[in-house]
Amino acid sequence: MSKGKLDKLDRQILTILMKDGKKTYAEIGQQLFVSGGTIHVRMKKMEEMGVIKGYHLDVNHDLLGHDIVAFLGIFLEKSSLYDSVAKALESIPEIVGAHYTTGHYGIFAKAVCKDTEHLKNLLHDKIQVIEGIQRTETFISLEESINRPVPLIDMDED
Numbered sequence: 001m002s003k004g005k006l007d008k009l010d011r012q013i014l015t016i017l018m019k020d021g022k023k024t025y026a027e028i029g030q031q032l033f034v035s036g037g038t039i040h041v042r043m044k045k046m047e048e049m050g051v052i053k054g055y056h057l058d059v060n061h062d063l064l065g066h067d068i069v070a071f072l073g074i075f076l077e078k079s080s081l082y083d084s085v086a087k088a089l090e091s092i093p094e095i096v097g098a099h100y101t102t103g104h105y106g107i108f109a110k111a112v113c114k115d116t117e118h119l120k121n122l123l124h125d126k127i128q129v130i131e132g133i134q135r136t137e138t139f140i141s142l143e144e145s146i147n148r149p150v151p152l153i154d155m156d157e158d
Contacts, residue, residue, distance in 0.1 A: 006051065009034065011153040013042055014051070018149040021055070061112050068113040069144070072127065073137040076106035081132030088130045094122050105137070 006014075009032065016028050025043070026036035046052045061069070076085060082100055089095045089109060097110040113119040119138070128136060 005049070006046070008153065009038075010042055010046060010051075013039060014046070015152050018152075066112045066114050068111075068115060068119050069141040070111045070113065070119055071139040071141065072107075072109040072111060072123075073105035073139070074107040074109060074127075075104070075134040075136065077132050077134045079106055082106060085130055085132045089127070092122070092126050094118075094126075 012032055013028060016023055016031065024036070025039040029036040029039045032039075043052065061067075074085070076082060085107060086098060086100070089098050089107070094111045094113055095109050096112050099108050100106065101108045111119070111122060113122055119140075123136060123138065127133065
């Protein structure tokens with residue numbers, strides 16, 4: 001099945017869960033006037049389609065002692081090295097996201113560190129030593145003002 005096979009109910013279910021991932025299938029069913037079993041079947045279908053890639057817990061890294069969020073613009077020696085560099089970055093726990101991009105950087109990555117010393121060591125000892133990385137540019141985030149999913153449906157829509 002393709003992504004185009006999602007109907008209004010599927011999009012409503014996703015919209016509810018993207019706002020509050022702790023809602024039970026019964027609560028969602030009650031809100032949408034269907035059974036919890038229907039929600040379960042729809043969720044399983046969307047998992048099998050690949051629409052739902054997984055489940056995770058969103059934590060406040062600051063409160064866990066990781067005060068630095070940095071974005072890394074990574075210049076590759078050759079674009080053909082993307083796969084091997086991405087694989088190497090994936091093995092570094094502090095790298096929480098990475099994207100193959102157009103523009104100046106071959107890869108744009110997000111890292112979470114305890115402090116600037118941790119970030120310096122991450123760059124020097126783990127990232128800049130990866131074969132295929134020419135150089136990096138680092139951007140430290142001062143504050144995240146928006147972090148939300150893309151809206152799929154207006155819940156008031158008929």
